[in-house]
Amino acid sequence: MKVDISKKEYRTLLDMLGIANWVLHAHRDADAPRTTAYRELEQKFFKMAADFGLAALFEYDDEEERYYPTAEFDEEGPMLGFMDEYNDGTFWKELVERLAMRDVLSHIGQKEFHELQVEERLNKLDAAIEVYEDEFAKNGLNRLAIDF
Numbered sequence: 001m002k003v004d005i006s007k008k009e010y011r012t013l014l015d016m017l018g019i020a021n022w023v024l025h026a027h028r029d030a031d032a033p034r035t036t037a038y039r040e041l042e043q044k045f046f047k048m049a050a051d052f053g054l055a056a057l058f059e060y061d062d063e064e065e066r067y068y069p070t071a072e073f074d075e076e077g078p079m080l081g082f083m084d085e086y087n088d089g090t091f092w093k094e095l096v097e098r099l100a101m102r103d104v105l106s107h108i109g110q111k112e113f114h115e116l117q118v119e120e121r122l123n124k125l126d127a128a129i130e131v132y133e134d135e136f137a138k139n140g141l142n143r144l145a146i147d148f
Contacts, residue, residue, distance in 0.1 A: 010045075010052045015079040017042050018069065022083055043067055092136060100128035 005013065021042060024035045031039075046058045046067035057073040060066070074080060104124050105113055113121060135143065 007052045007054070010048070011054065011077065013045065014049075014054075014057065014073070015077045015082075017045055018073070018077075018079045019082060096129055096132040096136065097125075099132050100125055103128050 020038065024038055025032070028035075043066055046069075049055050049058050049067075057070055057076070058067040059070055061068060108124070113124070116124070
């Protein structure tokens with residue numbers, strides 16, 4: 001199969017591959033066996049960079065027989081901005097939801113929480129989430145403390 005794409009589309013695809021690589025490897029070994037197929041496909045596209053006049057975005061390591069993105073690759077596209085937005089959104093969402101769940105379970109008990117009807121569970125959780133969302137919107141992390 002042959003796919004015709006423009007240089008601009010190819011660059012967009014590279015950004016998508018960079019984001020995917022980051023999701024796959026940000027918190028695990030870059031050579032994790034379960035991500036081998038993704039790395040191999042990524043290498044096929046990295047190899048094509050010269051054909052699109054974008055060879056400066058990658059350097060080839062003869063010893064490891066693979067392409068690596070250069071600093072120019074990271075700095076030239078919007079990839080890092082998307083990743084920063086995602087990280088920030090995920091941080092606040094996870095923090096709020098985990099603290100809310102902790103508080104609800106602490107208040108009524110885990111067994112009792114799971115015995116509630118789904119709608120009632122969601123209402124209790126949503127109320128706790130709203131408290132944390134309001135707090136963090138007003139104060140960020142300034143009032144967050146850990147009681148040792």
